[in-house]
Amino acid sequence: MKQKNLRPFGQQREYTTFDTEPMFSKATEYAIRAVIFIAQKSNSETKVSLQEIAAAIDSPEFFTAKILQKLSGKNVLITSSRGRTGGFFMTDAAKKRPVMSVLEVMGEDELFNKCVLGLDKCSELKPCPMHHQYKTVKKNLIALFERKTIAQLAAEVNAGNSFISSES
Amino acid sequence: MKQKNLRPFGQQREYTTFDTEPMFSKATEYAIRAVIFIAQKSNSETKVSLQEIAAAIDSPEFFTAKILQKLSGKNVLITSSRGRTGGFFMTDAAKKRPVMSVLEVMGEDELFNKCVLGLDKCSELKPCPMHHQYKTVKKNLIALFERKTIAQLAAEVNAGNSFISSES
DNA sequence: TATTATTCAGACAAACTTGTCCGTTTATAT
């Protein structure tokens, strides 16, 4: 039995963790789910609060706040209003935007420009050995996020066909 | 090796970084490129050293060492030998394995089981609103990494049609 | 045998992402 020495904080690690990565960052996952919920429950008259959002999508509240601030940045996706009856809402125009626009605000659309093997640039002139096969799949991925609108996803959730929280 | 924006310590940062994530972790990217190089340059008689590998794929040497240790773990992908004329090599059988086997060793094949919106489980019974569209793309991705063998990628690089380093 | 060149193993350091907190601002309601 090898001795494991204590660390100041953090749990014991095997060192070689190399934990698996999801497609998007947590922030982006929360962002998409939040936007779907806001599209579902709000309009120019009816707003939803941070607490409602975090509860609905089962996300850490204060972290979600940061993300919502970012999403409301250019007021093109979600709009926020302060004060006692404040909250977040989306206009009908915003709801019609593609999911890709969320990825863009989160800066995660760069994923689709990157080399899958980590070369500095993904290019036709100096491709990695996965490039040609990968670009077809990548094209499908992009098309998927370009095609699907936030409103479409919200409608699916509304109909009870799909979910944006793991809870119950 | 491109130097990465060294900072004094925790100072200047926009806070809301939310930097874009690639498909795989750096560790996995290096792993795939390393394995391709080893397949290309080694056999049971000829070995390649850590230094050669890191130089060829333009990766941080000591970090690459960790990854190679992991890859040689079960001696099924790459084999290592110590001592003065030591190094790493792959058998012909190993070279015929799919790229997916690298992802498996790196623990990154879990990517393909995860919900794209971060729900606890990706399931048909309680799917997220992207699930049905996404699973088709996911299937293509899996097929891609299952189908392509390490030897095939190495052959492409050998023929000069593709590259595993950004340098020169 | 001594030297040298390699991988191995663990600790450590740096950078980044995720998550929490708290005081401030803003607008409404009492």
Place this chain on the structure above:
DNA sequence: ATATAAACGGACAAGTTTGTCTGAATAATA
């Protein structure tokens, strides 16, 4: 006016990934 309830914004804490270093083990060579 005052209290209340919401978003805002900055600092900070916790956790993970990435990268570095050093000494030990190993095996060939001089």
